[in-house]
Amino acid sequence: MDGTIRLMMVGCGGISYEWLEALKDRDDAVITSLVDLNRAAAEKRKEEYSLDCPIYGDYDEALKLAKPDVVIDLANAWAHFDITMKALAAGCSVFGEKPMCMSREEGRILMEEAKKTGLAFNVMQNRRFLPGVRALREAVRSGALGRIWNVCCEIYVNADLTGGRNTLEYPMLQDQAVHSFDSARFILGADAVSVYCHSYNPVGSHYNGDGSGACIFEMSDGSVLTYNAVMDTNVMKTAWHSQWRVIGENGTALWNGFDDLPTAEIRSDDGSVSRIELPLPKDWDGISWFPGGINEMLTAYREGRESELTCFGNYGSVAMTFSAIESAKTGRKTAVK
Numbered sequence: 397m398d399g400t401i402r403l404m405m406v407g408c409g410g411i412s413y414e415w416l417e418a419l420k421d422r423d424d425a426v427i428t429s430l431v432d433l434n435r436a437a438a439e440k441r442k443e444e445y446s447l448d449c450p451i452y453g454d455y456d457e458a459l460k461l462a463k464p465d466v467v468i469d470l471a472n473a474w475a476h477f478d479i480t481m482k483a484l485a486a487g488c489s490v491f492g493e494k495p496m497c498m499s500r501e502e503g504r505i506l507m508e509e510a511k512k513t514g515l516a517f518n519v520m521q522n523r524r525f526l527p528g529v530r531a532l533r534e535a536v537r538s539g540a541l542g543r544i545w546n547v548c549c550e551i552y553v554n555a556d557l558t559g560g561r562n563t564l565e566y567p568m569l570q571d572q573a574v575h576s577f578d579s580a581r582f583i584l585g586a587d588a589v590s591v592y593c594h595s596y597n598p599v600g601s602h603y604n605g606d607g608s609g610a611c612i613f614e615m616s617d618g619s620v621l622t623y624n625a626v627m628d629t630n631v632m633k634t635a636w637h638s639q640w641r642v643i644g645e646n647g648t649a650l651w652n653g654f655d656d657l658p659t660a661e662i663r664s665d666d667g668s669v670s671r672i673e674l675p676l677p678k679d680w681d682g683i684s685w686f687p688g689g690i691n692e693m694l695t696a697y698r699e700g701r702e703s704e705l706t707c708f709g710n711y712g713s714v715a716m717t718f719s720a721i722e723s724a725k726t727g728r729k730t731a732v733k
C-alpha cells in the first residue's frame with residue numbers, strides 16, 4: 397500500500413494523550429480528523445498537538461465526510477461496539493482501545509464482521525509491549541523455567557473513577573483485569589479454560605460496583621493462574637501492570653511490575669540455584685508501551701498481515717472477564733468461552 401495512512405481519532409479523553417504522543421513522530425500515518433461528542437475535548441487535543449484537521453461532534457457524519465483508512469476508537473468502553481461496526485461497514489479498519497466488547501454476543505458479531513470484511517480490527521494491549529512482560533514470556537518460551545505450573549499476579553492500586561468506571565457493575569473485572577489476563581495469556585502462550593471468581597466491594601471502597609476480587613483460572617497448558625485485585629487502596633500499592641510470580645519445574649521468576657526486568661532463581665541439574673536477571677528476547681524490537689502497540693498495528697496494516705493485537709486473538713482475554721463475571725454471579729467454576 398502506498399501513501400500515508402489516514403487516521404480518524406474517535407474519543408479525545410484521557411487515553412488519547414498516549415496515542416497522540418506515540419503518533420506524533422510517525423511519518424507513515426497522520427490524524428486527518430478528530431471526533432468527540434464533547435467537541436471541547438477534541439479542540440483541546442487539536443491545539444495541544446497542533447493538528448491540522450477537522451473536528452466532528454457526530455461520528456456518523458464524520459465517517460461519511462472524512463473517509464479515513466483507519467478509525468482509532470478511544471471512546472468509552474460501551475461505545476466500542478457501535479463505533480467498530482460502523483467503521484467496518486464504511487470500509488475502515490479499526491485500532492481500538494480495550495475492552496474489545498462488552499459481551500460475548502458483541503464479540504461474536506464483531507469478529508464475524510471483521511472476518512467478512514477482511515479489514516483489520518486490533519485491540520490495544522499495551523502491556524504486551526513492556527520489557528518485563530516480554531522477558532517473562534521469553535523465560536517461558538525458552539524453557540528456562542521448565543514446565544510452568546503456577547502463575548500468580550496481583551494488583552493493588554488506588555481507585556480510578558475517571559472514564560465512566562464508576563458506572564460499571566464490576567469495575568475490577570470490566571476495566572483493568574483484561575490487561576493482566578492478556579499479559580498472562582501472552583506470557584504463557586496459553587488460553588484460559590475455566591475460572592472461579594469471588595468478586596466483592598470492600599468496606600470504604602470508592603467504587604459503586606465491585607472494586608475487588610480474586611480469580612483462579614485453569615489454563616490450557618495445565619498451569620493455574622491466580623489473580624488478586626484490590627482496585628482501591630492508597631497504601632503498599634503495586635504497579636498498574638500487576639506484580640508477578642511465574643513458577644516452573646526448574647525455577648521461579650518474580651517481577652514487581654516497576655523494574656524493567658524480572659529476576660529468577662533457576663535450579664541446575666546438580667541442585668545448585670542461581671539468581672539471574674531475565675533477558676529480553678533477541679527478536680524483540682524494544683519499542684515499548686503504546687508506541688510498541690501502535691507500531692505493531694501500523695506495521696501489520698501496511699504489510700497486510702494479521703497483527704499480534706488482532707481481535708481474534710484478543711477475544712481470549714476479554715472472554716476471561718465475561719466468564720469471571722458469570723462465575724462471580726453464580727458462585728460456580730465456569731468454562732471460559
Ligand SMILES: NC(=O)c1ccc[n+]([C@@H]2O[C@H](COP(=O)([O-])OP(=O)(O)OC[C@H]3O[C@@H](n4cnc5c(N)ncnc54)[C@H](O)[C@@H]3O)[C@@H](O)[C@H]2O)c1
Nearest residue numbers: 407408409410411432433434470471472473475493494559
Ligand atoms: N490501554 C490502556 O492502558 C488504557 C488506559 C485507560 C483507558 N483505556 C481505555 O480507553 C478508552 C477511553 O478511556 P478514557 O479514560 O480516555 O475515557 P474518557 O472518558 O477520558 O474519554 C472518552 C471520550 O470518548 C468520548 N466519546 C464517548 N462516546 C463517544 C462516541 N460515541 N462518539 C464520539 N466520542 C465519544 C467522550 O466524550 C470522551 O471525551 C476506554 O475503553 C478505556 O477502557 C485504556
